[in-house]
Amino acid sequence: MKRLKEELIKISAMGRASNCSVNYYAQLDPKMGVTRPEGSSANKALRDFTVERMQAAGLLVRVDCVGNIIGRKDGSSKHDKAIMIGSHLDSVMNGGHLDGALGVFAGIEVLRRMGDEGFHHQRPIEVVAFTGEEGSAFVVGAMLGSAVLSGKMSPDEALSIRNMGGQTLDEVLTDMGYKGDCTYCVDHVDAFLELHIEQGPILDNEDIPVGIVEHITGITWLKSIITGFGNHAGTTPMHLRQDALVAAAAAIRFLNRRAHEMAKSVNSSVVGTTGHLNVYPNNINVIPGMVELGFDIRAASLESMQMLTTEAVTYLNGLGHENGIDVQVASPDVQGPVKLSEDIIGTIEASAVQAGVKFRRMASGAVHDAQNMASVARTGMIFVPSVKGVSHSPMEWTEVPWEELETDKSGPLSQTEDISGDFWPP
Ligand code: GLV
Ligand code: MN
Ligand code: MN
Numbered sequence: 001m002k003r004l005k006e007e008l009i010k011i012s013a014m015g016r017a018s019n020c021s022v023n024y025y026a027q028l029d030p031k032m033g034v035t036r037p038e039g040s041s042a043n044k045a046l047r048d049f050t051v052e053r054m055q056a057a058g059l060l061v062r063v064d065c066v067g068n069i070i071g072r073k074d075g076s077s078k079h080d081k082a083i084m085i086g087s088h089l090d091s092v093m094n095g096g097h098l099d100g101a102l103g104v105f106a107g108i109e110v111l112r113r114m115g116d117e118g119f120h121h122q123r124p125i126e127v128v129a130f131t132g133e134e135g136s137a138f139v140v141g142a143m144l145g146s147a148v149l150s151g152k153m154s155p156d157e158a159l160s161i162r163n164m165g166g167q168t169l170d171e172v173l174t175d176m177g178y179k180g181d182c183t184y185c186v187d188h189v190d191a192f193l194e195l196h197i198e199q200g201p202i203l204d205n206e207d208i209p210v211g212i213v214e215h216i217t218g219i220t221w222l223k224s225i226i227t228g229f230g231n232h233a234g235t236t237p238m239h240l241r242q243d244a245l246v247a248a249a250a251a252i253r254f255l256n257r258r259a260h261e262m263a264k265s266v267n268s269s270v271v272g273t274t275g276h277l278n279v280y281p282n283n284i285n286v287i288p289g290m291v292e293l294g295f296d297i298r299a300a301s302l303e304s305m306q307m308l309t310t311e312a313v314t315y316l317n318g319l320g321h322e323n324g325i326d327v328q329v330a331s332p333d334v335q336g337p338v339k340l341s342e343d344i345i346g347t348i349e350a351s352a353v354q355a356g357v358k359f360r361r362m363a364s365g366a367v368h369d370a371q372n373m374a375s376v377a378r379t380g381m382i383f384v385p386s387v388k389g390v391s392h393s394p395m396e397w398t399e400v401p402w403e404e405l406e407t408d409k410s411g412p413l414s415q416t417e418d419i420s421g422d423f424w425p426p
Helices: 002-012 041-056 101-116 144-149 155-160 169-176 202-206 244-265 302-319 342-355 369-373
Strands: 060-063 069-073 082-088 125-130 189-197 210-216 218-227 271-280 290-299 326-329 333-335 359-364 378-384
Touching: 002 041, 002 101, 041 060, 041 069, 041 101, 041 125, 041 169, 082 101, 082 369, 101 125, 101 189, 125 144, 144 155, 144 369, 155 169, 189 369, 202 210, 202 359, 210 342, 210 369, 218 244, 218 302, 244 271, 244 290, 244 302, 290 302, 302 326, 302 333, 342 359, 342 378, 359 378, 369 378
Parallel strands: 082 125, 082 189, 189 378, 210 359
Antiparallel strands: 060 069, 069 125, 210 378, 218 290, 218 326, 218 333, 271 290
């Protein structure tokens, strides 16, 4: 565990605005989150470190054509299907360092621990770090790497997606040195396991260290472009305006209100968020002529998610009838809710009972690469508590029970090589 702790501390600095590592909760700063979208130097640094740690643990490391990193340790029977463990290394803008990376480094630790304890496994075990889970750089879609590995998306489609700076995934991976040549055949995976921070408040509130995920939420990303007419903020009378932002604001209010209402009356898991907004030209003295809007709509039930999505689309289209406003709504990007393998859930449960660890079954309101992997392999997820239920935030934290180790809570923050600076986009 000491190795894992040291690794987590080291990676806590990678992409953090302060460029400092974080050893304990009180060192977190709400303004100093982690930003490591695909293509950033922090992302490359974390990839390099992951490969180095995998190799040091004796894994054979390969990289596929969309940058997924796969480290493999053969078992006594090379020809059996593999158990794959892992998650992702990229982050949202100004987020936390454990979302995703914890699952990758925990996977490496599992193999090291097996080695230390002389445990001989029969099946090959693979640790994977998936590309582009967050959709923070390549906003067209989340979970890109696992979508390709699981066969839901073709490599060509993924590689041609452009980030907001206009670069394709292909170019970004090539620049980082992570456009690999391994063709991975997912038929060789029997089971997939992802350890992840909960990112919600349940385990922390109930003081339970382990969550066993039964379902992962469905998610829809709905993007639209609202066009009005940019004009002078001082000289254009109120009744002559075609203000795209005012129209967008009404849609944002609508989504929020309907999500509240549906969560009360239809399905408590319904949530609706406007997380993406670009205003053009974004000058204080110009009436906004165009707005790009991104809605994130989720629910544990496909019907409820579709209901809210349909209402949002209808509302957005309706705005187009107002004075001189045009609305283009893209077809929604939908991932249905996923049920995880009862088999794996039972195995995790039995292990928790055996280890005397308190646990509960639960649903995931966040999406994960496990969502894609569940369509090709028996898949399970283990959650660990997020302090105060906070994630996708600089204040994201999980207390790891390091009690057998000495934790120095008084020392200074450790300064590391400067890799925090090049956020993307700038
Ligand atoms: C991924 O972290 C998501 O749930 O958006
Ligand atoms: Mn995330
Ligand atoms: Mn994640």
